[in-house]
Amino acid sequence: MTRSGIRIALTKPAAAIITATILLLLLEAFSIFFNGGYFLGPMTIDVIGAWLFLAFLAWSHPGNIMIKPGWPLVSVVLLSLFWFWSGISILWTISADLTWNGFNRTGGYLAIFALGLIAGANNLARNVAAWMFLAASFAAGLYSLGVKLFPSEIVDTSGLGRTSIPLGYTNALGLLMAMALVIALYFAAAPRSPLPARLFATAAVLILLLSLFFTLSRGAFLALFAGLAIYFAFVPLRLRSLSILSIAGIPALLICWWSNRQPGLMYPSASLALRNQSAASLRLYILLALAFIVVTFISIFLAESRLHLSQQKRNILGAVVLGLFLVSLLVYAGFFVSSKPSLGEWLIQEWQAFSSSKPTGNGADRLLDISSTVRWQLWKEAIRSWKEHPIIGLGEQTFPLIHLMQRQRGVAFAKQAHGAEFDILSELGIVGMFLAGSFLCLALTLATNNFRKIRKHWHGGLAGALLSMAVIYLIHSSYDWDWNMFALTLPFFFFTGMLVGWSPVTDRG
Secondary structure (H helix, E strand, O other): OEEOOEEOOOOHHHHHHHHHHHHHHHHHHHHHOOHHHOOHHHHHHHHHHHHHHHHHHHHHOOOOOOOOOOHHHHHHHHHHHHHHHHHHHHHOOOOHHHHHHHHHHHHHHHHHHHHHHHHOOEHHHHHHHHHHHHHHHHHHHHHHHHHHHOHHHOOOOOOOOOOOOOOOOHHHHHHHHHHHHHHHHHHHHOOOOOHHHHHHHHHHHHHHHHHHHHHOOHHHHHHHHHHHHHHHHHOOOHHHHHHHHHHHHHHHHHHHHHHOOOHHHHOOOOOHHHHHHHHHHHHHHHHHHHHHHHHHHHHHHHHHHHOOOOHHHHHHHHHHHHHHHHHHHHHHHHHHHHOOOOHHHHHHHHHHHHHOOOOOOOHHHHHHOOOOOOHHHHHHHHHHHHHHOOOOOOOOOOHHHHHHHHOOOOOOOOOOOOOHHHHHHHHHHHHHHHHHHHHHHHHHHHHHHHHHHHOOOOOHHHHHHHHHHHHHHHHHHOOOOHHHOHHHHHHHHHHHHHHHOOOOOOOEO
C-alpha cells in the first residue's frame, strides 16, 4: 500500500535513516528553544548528538547506508578539509579556546551534512524532516508572538519593541521564520498533502509572517524576498502557492499595518496598561484571521476539486502571474527612479547612510532604513586583519579579539564580523575562504542539478522549496552571524545535504 509516493513497508536501513532524521530534527527543536544553540553547553550537545546519529547509521547498516560516490563524496571531502583547516589553525591562533570551540562546531556541521546526504535517498525521511522543521519553527513563531499577545506574563519588558525569543536574537528569529515560510508555502500548496496538513501549513504561513514582522529584521525580509523570487520562478506550484500566500498574507498584512500604529505593540517604553489593551485586540484579530483562513481555504479546496485545469493551462496561468509580478516591480522601479531629482546624488546619499553607524528607527519604518548600523565598521576591521595575515588568518573564531584590538571609540562590542565571508577571511585566510567557497559552489551546483532533474516530478516542489530555503540562509548569513547559531545552520547543512543526495529515480523507503 502506498500513498503520495511514500512506501509504508520500510526496510531496516530505511527505518534507521528515518530514526536518525527524527532524532536530528528533535535536536533542531532543542536548539531553537535554547537560544539557537549558540552558547557552549547547547552547542556541545548538538555536536555530540550529530556525530552519535551518524555513528548510529554507520553501525546499524554499514553496507546499505552510504554516501554516493562521485561529486557528492567530493563535497564531503571539501567540507572535511575546511574542518581540518579550522582545526589546525589552533597552531597559530591568538585564542586556542575559541578556535577549539569553532572547530567542534564546524565538525558538527560536517556530520549533519553527511546525514543529509544519506537521508536524501529516502522519500519518507525528506518529508518527515521538512514537516518537523516546519512544526518546530511554527512553535517558535507562536512562542515569540506570546510577548505581544500576553505582555502581563513578561518579567523583563525592556526588549519588547522587537521580538527575539526563543532564539535570543531578533535577526536570527526573523531568518528562522523566513526559512520555514517557503516550506509552509509548499506544503500548503501541495495537492498530494491531506486537507488537515494543508490547512495547518496555511495557518503556519500567517503565524510565521506575523512573527517575522515583529522582529523588524531588514535582513530577514530581504533574504525572504530573494527566496520567494526563486520559489515562484522555478517551483511548478506557483498558482497554488500564490493563492496560499494571498489567503494568509492579506490578513497578515492588515494585522501588521494595524500593529505598526499601536505604541503598545511597537515601543518598549509603552505602559503595561497600553500593552494589555493592544494585546487584547491583537488576539482577536489573529483569531479572526485564522477563521478567515479556514473558511477561505476549505471553500477554495472544494472548488478546486470540481475545477479541472490541464497542466498546460496551469503552466500558462502561472507564467502570466509571474510575468505580471515582474512587470509590476519594473514599473515601480521606474516610478521610483523618476521621482529622484538626481539618481547619482541619491546613490551617494544612500551609500553614506549605509556606511554610517547611526541607529535605526522604531516601528516598520526601520525596514526602509538602509543604515548598516555597526556592520560597516566590523567589515573594515575584518578586512584589515585579513590583509595582515592573508593566507592563514588569525585562527578560527578569533574575531572577538580582533575586534577588541581594532574597534573605534563608540562602536559596540561584537563577537562576530556579521558576515560569514568576513569571518572566514579574517580568521582562516584565503585557504579557508577557498575551501568554504569550493564546497558551497559544488554543493549548490549538485543541488540545483538534482532539482532540475525532478522539477516536474511530484516531489519537485519540495526540492524547490528546500533550495529556496538554502538561498535565504546564504544571503542572510552574508551580513549576519548565522554560522554560530545551530538552530539556523543545522537545517541549512541538513537540507542542502538532502538536495545533493536526492535520488530522483530510485527512492529508498
